[in-house]
Amino acid sequence: MSDVSAQSADAASGAPPRPNVMVAVLALAGIVVSLMQTLVIPIVPELPAYLDAPASDTAWAVTATLLAAAVATPVVGRLGDMAGKRRMLLASVVLLVAGSVICALSESLIPMIVGRAVQGLSAAVVPLGISIMRDELPADRLAGATALMSASLGVGGALGLPAAALIADHFDWHVLFWTSAALGAVALLLILLLVPESKVRTGGRFDLVGGAGLAAGLICLLLAISKGADWGWTGGTTLGLFAAAVVVLLAWGRWELRTGQPLVDLRTTARRQVLFTNLASVAVGFAMFAMSLVLPQLLQMPEATGYGLGRSMLAAGLVMAPSGLVMMAFAPVSAALSRSKGPKTTLMTGALIVAAGYGLNIVLMSEVWHLVLVSCVIGAGIGFTYGSMPALIMGAVPAGETAAANSLNTLMRSIGTSVASAIAGVILAQMTTDLGGHPLPSESGFKTVLAIGAGAALLAFAVAAFIPGRRPAAPAATPAPEGTPADAASSAG
Structure with a gap:
């Protein structure tokens, strides 16, 4: 029997999974979901023409996904703890496929907004995947697996931009969403075949x-x-x-x-380790978005400005792509540091690397290779921070609350990203330069946003310093009978 067939039989029978296969499938699902979030970026300027609607209305194609993801992440995480994490993971991927198909069939604004909102409902895939890993993997594999799963968010985002730009340049825009639907269908099939259902459930009433x-x-x-x-x-x-x-x-x-x-156990959330990890997550989310906003704009800004590099969207995406590969490459390094020094040290190290990357960007922004270097440095730091936060959360919450707690942590990062988007938008709209009668963000505006990104990373470092010192890694949970409360993991704070 092949490895895939054997793993499929294991999933169906409830036998222990093959860790490498399961981790690969869950990471793939995370990459597919993060691809969905960046897929629409290359066509945002063209949406008014495609959908015959004003730009102020087509912007809801992005906003609807943000709102749906924010609502779905904590709710689906809690349902995963209660009714089964694999079950909710499958439901999330089904929603991704359904939303993609709706968008692919859209010719007007309302179906597009509906489809993008349905896609957003799949945002809990990564925290659910991390929670399945905690339940199913041996303790010695957990740190590396969760770091890789967390990195999938950045990997999908970094690789999705050039891929989406390439598709948008050469094919009808609907192909973007058919591609998303196809990738989602592949992930759905692999989860069905290769990922087992966790026995750790709390039951109860929603x-x-x-x-x-x-x-x-x-x-x-x-x-x-x-x-x-x-x-x-x-x-x-x-x-x-x-x-x-x-x-x-x-x-x-x-x-x-x-x-x-x-829905959210606020007493658990108020524990020192959970509270300060979530506060650091807001700052990390804020810091991460500055790179995603500034670097592509610098690359595409006209050379006549004196600081823009005049590149295409595709070229900008290709410059950003290595950062995703760096995040994945540093996942095992992040895990090794967490095992030897504790995830708190990993989080603080990552925050300092991100801050250093932004500082580097303030003085190196005149050549394409400068931005490639900066994006890789910041990507390495984000890989460290993203890999450490689930470990900190899971070390301080009961096993039966893992999915809900990880989902709340993911939500905190999203809130930080949203706040960063708003603040950066205000700064770049106010600090402008004139080019042929058209106001464009100025070089000082970009440097201000980069400085704020560095400050947010340093704030994450400072907040992380209040997290309790190293605790033993949380072991993989012993499955509890379905419908009974799971045993609590070691708590902190």
């Missing part, structure tokens, strides 16, 4: 009130952040949404503390 409250609060918050520049930061709609987010999230927090089976 917190519908908590889910609705968190969804409402996040939508208000992220909508205000993402659309504030368009609506005006001091406009009634923006301020009203921020106020609504504060009120709703405070009420949600009170409910979560009082209900017996909360």
Whole structure:
């Protein structure tokens, strides 16, 4: 029998999985989901013509994915702990395929927005994959596997941009989404055949009130952040949404503390190790986005500005692509450092590398190779930080809350990225230079955003310093009978 056939039989019978095969499949699923998030970037400027709609409306093709992902990630993570992580992983990939098909068949705005929102509902794939690894892998394999799974987010994003630009340049734009659907179908089949269902489940009743409250609060918050520049930061709609987010999230927090089976266990989340890891994650998410925003724009800015490099979208994507490969290459290095010194040290090391990368970028931004070097340095730092955060979270939460806790950590990074997008957008809109009557972001504007990115990385370093010292790595969980509470892992804080 072939390796694939044997692994498929193992998955069906509940036998222990072959670690390498399972990790490869889960990492592939993570890459496919992150590809989906960058797939639309090359065609954003053309969407008004493709969909016969104004640019202010077609921007919802990006915003809808952001909002859906923010809502789905903690909810699906909790459902994974309760009803089965593999089951929710499969449901997430099915939603990715369905959303991709809807977009591929779209000729107008509304179906495109619906399809992009459905795609966004698949965002919990990475935290679910990490949680399956905790349940199924031997303890000595867990650090490397989770680092690789975390790196898949960056790998997919970095490789997706040039691939999407290449497809958009040579084929009808619908092919982008058919490609996403095909990749999702491959990932779905491999998960069905090769990934076992974890026996670690909490059972219980889903917190519908908590889910609705968190969804409402996040939508208000992220909508205000993402659309504030368009609506005006001091406009009634923006301020009203921020106020609504504060009120709703405070009420949600009170409910979560009082209900017996909360969507998010805030008492666990308040543990020192979890709390400061999540706060560091916000800063890391902020720092990561600065590279994704500044480097492609510098590469595509006209050479007449004196600092732009005048390259195409495809060339910009190819410059960014090595950073994804560096993230993957440094995953085992990150895991080795976590095993020897602890994941706290890995997180702090990664934050310093990211800050150094931004500092390097401020003085090296006039040649293509400068930006390749900078993106690789920052990519290495992100690989360290992304690999360490799941280890810190899983070392401090009960096994039955792994998916929910990892999902919340992923959400924190997304919030940091959204805030970075808003702040960078304001800076680049205010600090401009004139080229033929057209205002463009100035060199000083780009350097300001890079400096803020470095500051965010240093803030992540400082916050990580408050995480408790090294604890023994959390062992792979002993499967608990379905429908019973899982045993708690060692806690911290």
